[in-house]
Amino acid sequence: MDDLTRVDLEIVLPREGFAPDSYRLYGGFGAGECYVLDHGPAGWEVYYSERGTKGGLRVFRTEGEACGYFLDLLRRDPTTRQRR
Incomplete structure (x- = not known):
């Protein structure tokens, strides 16, 4: 997943x-x-925004690494799915 954008x-x-x-x-x-x-400026950031703060901030060198991590976070959190 390192080539994900x-x-x-x-x-x-x-x-x-x-x-x-x-x-x-x-x-x-x-x-x-x-x-x-x-x-x-420091690189690709992935974080959880809550009340104006960057919770769990992770910084990655490449877009692919950040996007892969981001997608994994969303997939592991059942609250991110649309309600049907």
């Missing part, structure tokens, strides 16, 4: 049924609690 995630995440408000692919804190992928 944000563009790939834009396709994969809706297809797998993730709720759009459970993640952000281009930074920011969202309108509540959500997983965030961002590219900052």
Whole structure:
């Protein structure tokens, strides 16, 4: 999964049924609690946004590493799925 990109995630995440408000692919804190992928000065950041904080911040050298980790986080958290 090291070649996964944000563009790939834009396709994969809706297809797998993730709720759009459970993640952000281009930074920011969202309108509540959500997983965030961002590219900052230190590298590719993945974190959980909660009350304006970056919880569980991890920084990766490559986009592929960050996107793979991001997708894994979402898949392991059942609260990220859309309710039917």
